[in-house]
Amino acid sequence: MSLFSALSVSASGMAAQRTRAELLTENLANAETTRTPEGGPYRRKDAVFVTTPSQSEFRSIFASHLDTKPQGVAVSEVVVDPRDPVMRYLPGHPDANPDGYVGFPRINPAEDMVDLMSTSRNYQANVSAISAVKDMIQKSLDILQ
Amino acid sequence: MQRPNPGDAPRIWRHAETNCLIPLKPEKAASVHFIPAMLDPLSSNLERYMDLLSARQKLVASNIANADTPGYKTRDIDFQAEFRNAMDARQPHIAQVSGLKTKNDGNNVNIDRESRLLAENDIRFSIATSLLRSRLKTLRSAIQEGRT
Numbered sequence: 317m318s319l320f321s322a323l324s325v326s327a328s329g330m331a332a333q334r335t336r337a338e339l340l341t342e343n344l345a346n347a348e349t350t351r352t353p354e355g356g357p358y359r360r361k362d363a364v365f366v367t368t369p370s371q372s373e374f375r376s377i378f379a380s381h382l383d384t385k386p387q388g389v390a391v392s393e394v395v396v397d398p399r400d401p402v403m404r405y406l407p408g409h410p411d412a413n414p415d416g417y418v419g420f421p422r423i424n425p426a427e428d429m430v431d432l433m434s435t436s437r438n439y440q441a442n443v444s445a446i447s448a449v450k451d452m453i454q455k456s457l458d459i460l461q
Numbered sequence: 462m463q464r465p466n467p468g469d470a471p472r473i474w475r476h477a478e479t480n481c482l483i484p485l486k487p488e489k490a491a492s493v494h495f496i497p498a499m500l501d502p503l504s505s506n507l508e509r510y511m512d513l514l515s516a517r518q519k520l521v522a523s524n525i526a527n528a529d530t531p532g533y534k535t536r537d538i539d540f541q542a543e544f545r546n547a548m549d550a551r552q553p554h555i556a557q558v559s560g561l562k563t564k565n566d567g568n569n570v571n572i573d574r575e576s577r578l579l580a581e582n583d584i585r586f587s588i589a590t591s592l593l594r595s596r597l598k599t600l601r602s603a604i605q606e607g608r609t
Contacts, residue, residue, distance in 0.1 A: 318515075319515045319518065325523045367533055386519040388523070389527050448580065452583060455590040
């Protein structure tokens with residue numbers, strides 16, 4: 317029974333949280349963006365998580381022996397906010413429509429900041445898990461000293 | 462290792478803890494823990510204990526990684542019961558944990574519970590390795606005839 321798969325599980329959690337943090341900071345950075353390659357204002361993005369079997373290189377070999385299949389996490393998809401943009405009356409703006417309204421992204425900075433905090437805490441929890449497991453591996457190496 | 466003659470039928474193995482002879486079906490033989498001749502039953506129990514702790518630590522890491530996954534349910538093993546079955550060397554049975562509050566997205570991972578288990582497993586593992594190390598130290602001392 318190997319502790320190393322616990323490391324890859326925690327690493328998958330860190331990677332997933334990092335992806336989510338990147339999307340959230342992208343949302344905050346683009347809170348006022350009115351032009352995108354797809355056309356129209358920027359739309360809020362968020363990550364959807366899904367459990368996956370842990371990605372250990374020895375997984376295929378041990379899969380038949382280990383009943384304690386640890387489950388990692390992965391980003392299954394990035395969802396784009398389908399809501400309509402917020403219309404603001406700015407007649408002088410180059411992206412204004414004929415009525416003088418400009419579509420701005422429907423982004424609530426408070427919402428993104430709170431999600432970012434939660435992401436950061438979850439990332440920290442995964443880091444703690446890694447250091448605890450690393451400690452256990454180190455101690456089992458110390459048995460023979 | 463106390464191994465029988467290969468041709469014996471039924472094959473007889475020495476039980477690791479009680480040291481009594483037990484007949485075994487060959488297919489089951491590979492799944493039983495044996496004590497190397499140099500170590501005592503306590504050491505093999507410690508080994509099993511550490512195995513269980515690492516299995517549990519993996520589940521805790523998995524629960525923490527999935528703290529934000531919709532619909533994910535906390536998984537754990539019944540540590541005491543699994544340890545009592547230690548000599549079977551079966552894979553521990555994983556069950557969902559009852560009595561946890563389920564959030565709106567169907568996830569019921571409680572980070573506080575997982576942090577506690579993370580620290581607890583770490584400390585228990587540390588105790589087990591210290592004990593095993595002291596057994597090995599005694600053994601080494603005997604090999605070296607008491608000289609340091």
